[in-house]
Amino acid sequence: MLKVEGLTVRADGVELVHDVSFSLAPGERVGLIGESGSGKSLTALSLMGLLPEGVTATGRARLGGDDLLGVPESRLKGLRGSRMSMVFQEPMTALNPLMRVGAQVAEVMTLHGRPRGEARERAVELLDRVRLPEPARLARAYPHQLSGGQRQRVMLAIALANGPGLLICDEPTTALDVTVQKQMLDLISEVAPALLFITHDLAVVASMCERVLVMYGGRVVESGPLREVFTRPRHRYTQGLLAASRLTPRGTRLPVIEGSVPAAGHFPGGCVFRNRCPHATPTCETEPQLTEPQLTDPAPGDPAPGDPAPGDPAPGEPTPGEPTPTGDRHAFACWHPAE
């Protein structure tokens, strides 16, 4: 349904996202993981056509039969909010403080050609669908009268208003309390048609997605079925990130990734992680391609699950060493992968 090939995002000649490829089948839930500065949000925004001034995206991205990159804004406007929609981190800044929430939900529908009266009725239905209590009364409330969790539900209702095929969530629960986060995540996984879920939180992504893409320095460094990537990470960055996410018992030292995430444009050439990687060798000065593990790789307990994604033609026979950019199988870009 969504197919992204060679997405590259540049600002003033600096590549912020480099050659990102992936695909998403209807009903699939894919996680995009990365720390700050990894380019994960830019990837999402470029699909939505919401990149800020001076930032350009190249490559190919298709949603169903429609191109998303390099098409005029007017075409995208028709798609945004109807065929695909996005939920942001901060519900307070994303809602108009002077407009009743019901009207804001209705507005997205009238914008896409639904009659006003019908939109109003449906807005209340939607607020009910995102499990807001007393939706009819709540529709008349202003954003500041709602709690953070309720506002985020309103955002979700707006995102779902036109029955999009794809929902993109960018850290939708980072600003929320943990107890509220849980309900919100449950709700998202219940209502999302197909989901691209962006987060820095590995535990959250593990509870939401079937497949993940791990980003670092604007590149996808590892991708594949979530369980496989998380239990058997191959890229040293993923390995380090997973280790750092586990809180060891009191009195022990937490594993860390040494060094700093460089500022954008200051990542090393070759493997972007090599200046922080404890295993780096001179080979790493050459850029590793995102490849599936070679067939000679034993992996006895974990035969790569074919997991055929409907509608997405699997990239035939994976030739060893060849880039398999849109594959659904476990792939990584590392010269000295973890076993």
Place this chain on the structure above:
Amino acid sequence: MTGRKARWMTRWTTGGRPGDRPGEQPGEGRGDLPDDRPGRRPGRPGGRLNAGLLAGGALVGLVALAAVASFFWTPHDPTLVDAAQRLREPGGGYLLGADKFGRDTFSQLMVGARTTLYVGVVAVGIAAVLGAPLGVIAGMTPRGWLSELIMRVNDLVFAFPALLLAVMLGAVYGPGTLTAMIAIGVATVPAFARVARAATLQVMVTDYILAARAAGRRRPAIAVRHVLPNIASVLIVQASVSFAIAILAEAALSFLGFGTRPPIPSWGRMLQESQELLFSTPRLALWPGLAIALAVLGFNLLGDGLRDFLDPRLRRIRAEG
């Protein structure tokens, strides 16, 4: 190139856009300093900053230069009445011509710059020295009686027209440059106090003020070490705007006859004197009018530029740009 890109990234990561929270930080590390991590705070697009500062500085510098030079040299005596040169057209030693009394316009403009700067500096000085501390005090004790008192008196003065105050002071103490300056200065105090108070209120709710209190800092130290540096940019902008207003006010007062006394040249009085000849000899109004406009523009640009220049968060960007 890195600078420009980073500035953009900056806007991106910290500018309130839904972005890569948590951690606006692109980096982390034990030991190594971010060697070339350019400005990461919201900044305006670059280039324009410097241009504004330079243009403002140049205009203000031009006024200052004219003022200083006028102490040593002017083409003619600006107060010399010479019937022979009456309404003389520009040329032949009279660069911009002469007025109805035969006084050289260019020389008058030069000496008028002196008056203008003098009035601006003193008036803004009075306003800043009185207004800023009052505003800071009111802002640091928002619920105290002192704050209430300051702000109510402030409102009272604010409601009183500056020109009327000057006219009244002029009537009592006699019109003159000093009277005008004091009147303009006092009338500008509330503007400073308000701006300082609003900015202080914003600073007072930040974590670093809380941190300073937790570090054992007393109020006066917090005011001097934390509040003032952080509201300085706002005050500077206010000062430049007030400076511009003071220049206009002085011109207006002189025009009305309550400002600078003849024969001391002043741009405002030059305008006034040119009034009756506005249609026959418009250049007499044009030159002082232009001078006032450019000086006001210069101070406004300078204020904007200085604000950015004085912000350490923007300094690095400039270094790289």
Place this chain on the structure above:
Amino acid sequence: MPSHAGTPPNDGPLIEVRGVSRVYRRPRSSFGRQGGVVHALRDVSLTVQRGERHGIVGESGSGKSTLLRLLCALDQPTAGSIRFDGREITGRPERALRFLRENLQIVFQDPMSSLDPRMRVRDLVAEPLVGLGLPVGNRVAELLDAVGLPAGAAGRYPHQFSGGQRQRIAIARALAPRPAVLVADEPVSALDVSVRGQILNLLADLVDELGLTLVFVSHDLSVVRHVCETVTVMSAGEIVESGPVDDVWAAPAHPYTQALLRAVPTLEGLL
């Protein structure tokens, strides 16, 4: 921990909070109309022993931040008493709080906003010393070294550092007057995962080396479990549960704590 000059040795708890309440009055919305009241804290009591690592867990609106401010005497309780090392800290003017300021320092959540952007690192780190009239000497370099920052950091401004590095600066600053107690308000919740480990390790090292008492506030019980021995769980301005963190973790007694534990997604539980 070393009792500072003027502090009588005391065998009782280092921090003792008794029956503390804090009521905020909402500002009047317009003339004559009385604003409502908010009970930020209701009858809260807790003790922290010398050398203890005490966690306070709660979500937004639980009152944990209010409690923290009261502990640091940055706010006054509406009712109740807070004693530090046997001495009452409520109701005292700032000049009579020197014993507290010298012995209790705080690290805030967001190092971006808790460090004055107009000050250089040198002045930021030295501020508690200057504020208390203590000699600065070579202390800044010492402290920067202790938190793993190069001496060259002293001349820079906070915005030139990454989030984790800024938090190191904040820690160095808090340690400047050689306090006995470090209060940390969500010190890692604004940081990336890989950075979190670095800062938690640093805190643990410093607490060990300097024999500090730690009050660690977090919304995340699993982080508290890694850092602290005892925990107080707060909800809606009240303490709902407290005790050894392992006990609370293994067998939460209060429904709220149970809900909190269930809500936190963990990798272990999901894979």
